[in-house]
Amino acid sequence: MKRKALALAIAICLLFAAVPGLVGFIEARPGPQDANSLGQYLPPDAVKHLKILGYRTPAQFVAFASSNREMLDRELAPHLTPQQINEALQQMQPVIRQIRWRPVFPSEQSLGLILEQPVQIVSWQELLARYGAVSVSYDESNNIPYCTPIRDQGQRGTCVSFGSVSFLEFEFINHKGYPQNLDLSEQFFFWACKQRDGFPNSDGTSMTAARDVTKYDGACLERTWPYNPYPTSDPAQGPPPSGAKEEAEEYTIQDIDYIRWRIDLSKLKNSLKQRHIAVFAVPVYASWYYSEETKRTGEITMPVANDKRIGGHCMALVGYKDDADYPGGGYFILRNSWGTDWAYESLYGAGYGTIPYAYIKQYWQGGWVAS
Known part of the structure; x- marks a missing residue:
């Protein structure tokens, strides 16, 4: 044999x-x-x-x-x-046929970011030239276990408030010793933004206003001023209850590094690796906003030529993963404010999604990390 x-x-x-x-x-x-x-x-x-x-x-x-x-x-x-x-x-x-897309309500989720910089779509040829041969180190980080529950902004343009408040809650719980059930008021934060942004009649606000509210105004507790998911004739829905301003002063963070544009991805990744999360803003495009697959998985794709810009949106980055299959060599894990119906079959849990490194690099509209 x-x-x-x-x-x-x-x-x-x-x-x-x-x-x-x-x-x-x-x-x-x-x-x-x-x-x-x-x-x-x-x-x-x-x-x-x-x-x-x-x-x-x-x-x-x-x-x-x-x-x-x-x-x-x-x-x-x-x-x-x-x-x-x-x-x-x-x-x-x-x-x-093996995938069961299900209706996501509302079919058009609310946004609320006032864009402060011009945006121009980058062609696929230019993306290929910039990111077609990116070296990948196969590193990853995930801070979802340390986050507060996913929230829902409802029918109001308050995404900036929700992204910012998730940052405040995360920092106070994980770096300042506050209880795990800390729940801050998105309503107060948005009202404070409207006092600063110069757009009192707009159902939305800016990242620069949110930066200043994070540093100087803060947010009171949710039970002090509960959030109303429905719009009224006054976008800010003020004034705040008695004592709310004084309570909010406890929940400010001065030590943030605001990045207006030209984001350094390594800076973001290093902050996430040190168990922080980041607040960020990007333009939203029709190609993924209306996609049933994005609504199912939370995976955001790059805008295509002649894509329709729907508006601007603020969210939080809570992790990342290097992966050569994604534009730019990987993706960031994002925390959205559209409840758990959105991204209902996300790999990272309902309400969480992913966004390519290249999207963040090309379309960053402001944000911050802990400094």
Whole structure:
């Protein structure tokens, strides 16, 4: 038996020696494509185009086509005709049937960031030039276990308040010894922002106003001034109850580093690694805002050419993960303020999502970290 095995091994070695390049041929043969990979359905150039925009799965592709088909056709025109896109969508149906998208209410979630800087969409070609060959170190951090529960801003444009208050709660609980059930008032924080932002009639506020409220005004306890999720004729819904201002003074943080633009990702990652979270703001685009797959998983994708800007949104960054499959070489884990119906099947828990490094790098609209 041993002699037969030895003879077979010798024969195989002689075969490889007699046919130069056979080893390379065998190694180069592609394996079967994963049914959940776009490479199973689309040509390589289209896959490369979509990957730099953050689209990796058939579910993302189909959701994009369902909500913004004309935009998708224009984006992929260099590679595919509308008929070829139709054929690919048809082939993806067996995979999509395994996913159960469910209605998310409201269908259009509230935003509330007043953008303070001009925004210009970066083309996929430019993204590829900047991030197509990014080295990845395979590092990660996750501060979700130390966060307070996910909240819901409801129908008001108060995202800046919710992102900022989540930062205050996190810092006071994890770095100042306050109880785990600390619950600060988003209503007070938003009212204080409206006293500073110069837009008293706008149902939204700015990051610079929130920065100053974080440092100088703070937020009272939720039980002192509970949040109302419904808008009224007065966006600020003031004035605050008696004693609220004095109570809020206890919950200010002066030691923050405000970053207006040109964000250094390593600075963000280092802060997250040291068990802090960060407040950030970005423009919101139709390609992901209306996507059923983003509503399911919380995975935000890059804006495409001619994407429609819906508005601006503030959230908190609570972790990150290096991953070569994402634009820029990884993603940040974000905490949203749209309740737990949004991102209901997120890998990080309902209400949490991800945003590519490249999105933060290209579209940062202000924010801060603990200093």
